[in-house]
Amino acid sequence: MTIGIIGAMDEEVEILLSQLKLERVQVKANMKFNFGQLYNSKAVVVRSGIGKVNSAVCAQILIDDFNADTIINVGVAGGTADNVYPGDVVIADSLVQHDVDTSAFGDKIGQIPRMDTYDFKCDRALVEKAQDACKKIENINSFVGRIVTGDQFISSAEKIKHLNRDFNALACEMEGGSIAQVAYLNDIPFVIIRSISDNANNGASMDYKKFAPIAIRNSTEILKNMLINL
Secondary structure (H helix, E strand, C coil): CEEEEEECCHHHHHHHHHHCEEEEEEEECCEEEEEEEECCEEEEEEECCCCHHHHHHHHHHHHHHHCCCEEEEEEEEEECCCCCCCCCEEEEEEEEECCCCCHHHCCCCCCCCCCCCCCEECCHHHHHHHHHHHHCCCCCCEEEEEEEECCCCCCCHHHHHHHHHHHCEEEEECCHHHHHHHHHHCCCCEEEEEEEEEECCCCEECCHHHHHHHHHHHHHHHHHHHHHHC
């Protein structure tokens, strides 16, 4: 089994790279794919860059060039539910791309035209392993639910409330939905795990310098606990 691990930004993968027993690096589409052993699992760790196109290209390369059997995406997200706070972790069970709008043709907002699904569902076994991994970390609150994705940085409290109300979303970000779509099209199991940095819905935020080490620690420990048991 080869596990593809995607983070959008350098800081989201730096600790993982420091713990990876590197065997080779391959550059494609201006991305460095770091192949080796991570916590006794064969893994490829890569920074995709921000946004849906970058993350989709990255996921497809992992599948085509590295024969990734599983894809895990870790990173930062904004909370959208009232009870989700900075430092919490949201494990997606499904993803919707909230910025897709062909409602003029009668489609529900978020529906990708002519696709046979509205939301892209994470692999249930991977979700359960992520939940179990979170339980082993002290002082961490974790949630399972929908994450929505769009090529927008959402800072408006009104927009955040809309995402929570209309999509039943717990968090929003800019990559997970496109990774999920690529994995779905290729029939590859995947899971999206996000550390929450802020929530305009309940007014909670955390200074990024304070938040970043917490997010990195959480994602690293979650992945470590998951990969040991995969």
